[in-house]
Amino acid sequence: MIRTIGVVGAGTMGHGIAAAFTLGGFDVRLQDPSAAVLAAAKPLIREELDLLVEEAYVDAAAAAAALDRIVPVADLSEAVAPCDFVVEAAPEQLELKQSLFAELDAICRPDAVLASNTSSLPLDAITARLGPERRRRTMVTHWYNPAHLMPIVELSFFGNMPEAVYAEIEALHRAVGKQTVKVLKDVPGLVANRIQQGVAREVFSIIEQGIAAPEDVDRALKFGPAFRYATTGQLEVADFGGLDIWCVVGDNLLAVMDDSRRANAMLRAKVREGKLGLKSGEGFFTYPPDQVAAIRRQFMRKLVHQLKASAFYA
Numbered sequence: 001m002i003r004t005i006g007v008v009g010a011g012t013m014g015h016g017i018a019a020a021f022t023l024g025g026f027d028v029r030l031q032d033p034s035a036a037v038l039a040a041a042k043p044l045i046r047e048e049l050d051l052l053v054e055e056a057y058v059d060a061a062a063a064a065a066a067l068d069r070i071v072p073v074a075d076l077s078e079a080v081a082p083c084d085f086v087v088e089a090a091p092e093q094l095e096l097k098q099s100l101f102a103e104l105d106a107i108c109r110p111d112a113v114l115a116s117n118t119s120s121l122p123l124d125a126i127t128a129r130l131g132p133e134r135r136r137r138t139m140v141t142h143w144y145n146p147a148h149l150m151p152i153v154e155l156s157f158f159g160n161m162p163e164a165v166y167a168e169i170e171a172l173h174r175a176v177g178k179q180t181v182k183v184l185k186d187v188p189g190l191v192a193n194r195i196q197q198g199v200a201r202e203v204f205s206i207i208e209q210g211i212a213a214p215e216d217v218d219r220a221l222k223f224g225p226a227f228r229y230a231t232t233g234q235l236e237v238a239d240f241g242g243l244d245i246w247c248v249v250g251d252n253l254l255a256v257m258d259d260s261r262r263a264n265a266m267l268r269a270k271v272r273e274g275k276l277g278l279k280s281g282e283g284f285f286t287y288p289p290d291q292v293a294a295i296r297r298q299f300m301r302k303l304v305h306q307l308k309a310s311a312f313y314a
């Protein structure tokens with residue numbers, strides 16, 4: 001039975017994953033080799049939990065108890081040895097993850113399950129140095145940012161793991177309020193990121209061609225397809241509209257839409273110019289430095305509202 005969870009790497013994803021598990025009632029041991037990152041993690045989580053309290057999504061006592069359940073630990077062995085489940089959210093470098101998994105294998109109990117939050121590395125490669133028994137208890141658990149608010153976690157079921165082990169990890173993520181997606185093949189991007197890149201490719205192309213202004217393109221997405229997608233998936237939408245219609249419209253539109261196999265050239269040009277979005281003050285829109293914190297908070301606040309609404313349609 002899973003009670004204690006180790007989160008290795010306390011950066012963007014790790015601190016959010018820790019917040020999600022502790023909010024679900026689990027004891028969390030959070031590790032990072034950077035003393036500065038580790039020291040900043042709990043204050044950051046406190047700030048994020050405060051917003052949930054402010055929005056009446058979590059009550060103040062539950063948020064305080066959740067914060068108390070997170071134990072930051074600098075030493076890897078000390079952090080993960082007592083854990084039943086360990087999720088790694090360290091940088092996306094194969095060599096680093098391979099060594100880390102070898103270390104985790106040596107430290108963790110044989111019955112512990114080890115997971116990687118990798119966005120793009122094959123599980124087989126990450127676990128290359130592990131023996132067959134441990135490989136039966138390793139997987140990808142892919143969260144979305146911000147991890148404590150985005151309800152999706154994609155879980156690998158690539159054929160290396162018995163169904164019972166998968167079922168236990170699936171139940172764990174569902175117990176903390178996540179919607180799980182069982183991914184059967186180890187393909188880059190798993191499911192959700194592939195869908196997202198398909199949309200992004202066309203959106204960038206529409207901007208590049210000057211078909212509509214950035215505000216209008218985002219409005220078309222938010223109040224058009226994405227508005228419906230939050231409640232009704234693409235396959236349901238296709239079924240509801242009629243597959244015959246989707247066939248005809250697909251033939252007409254796909255012939256003229258972007259089919260490039262690389263990131264958009266205009267996007268690349270913006271990156272060259274240092275226009276990286278919110279973090280640099282300009283991307284498709286501009287962000288005055290004195291407003292950046294408020295914009296980030298508003299982004300999270302909207303997600304809390306979506307979470308509340310999703311209780312109805314999930």
Ligand SMILES: NC(=O)c1ccc[n+]([C@@H]2O[C@H](COP(=O)([O-])OP(=O)(O)OC[C@H]3O[C@@H](n4cnc5c(N)ncnc54)[C@H](O)[C@@H]3O)[C@@H](O)[C@H]2O)c1
Pocket residue numbers: 008009010011012013014031032033034037088089090091092093096100117118119120142143144145
């Ligand atoms: N950022 C995202 O939106 C996102 C989404 C899904 C998945 N991911 C994946 O999650 C993982 C972490 O990404 P992130 O955005 O949180 O990165 P990040 O750079 O914000 O955090 C990584 C943390 O790992 C720490 N670290 C470095 N070496 C380590 C080691 N040997 N052991 C443990 N920790 C170590 C760093 O100090 C840092 O705090 C990556 O595999 C990434 O691809 C990221």
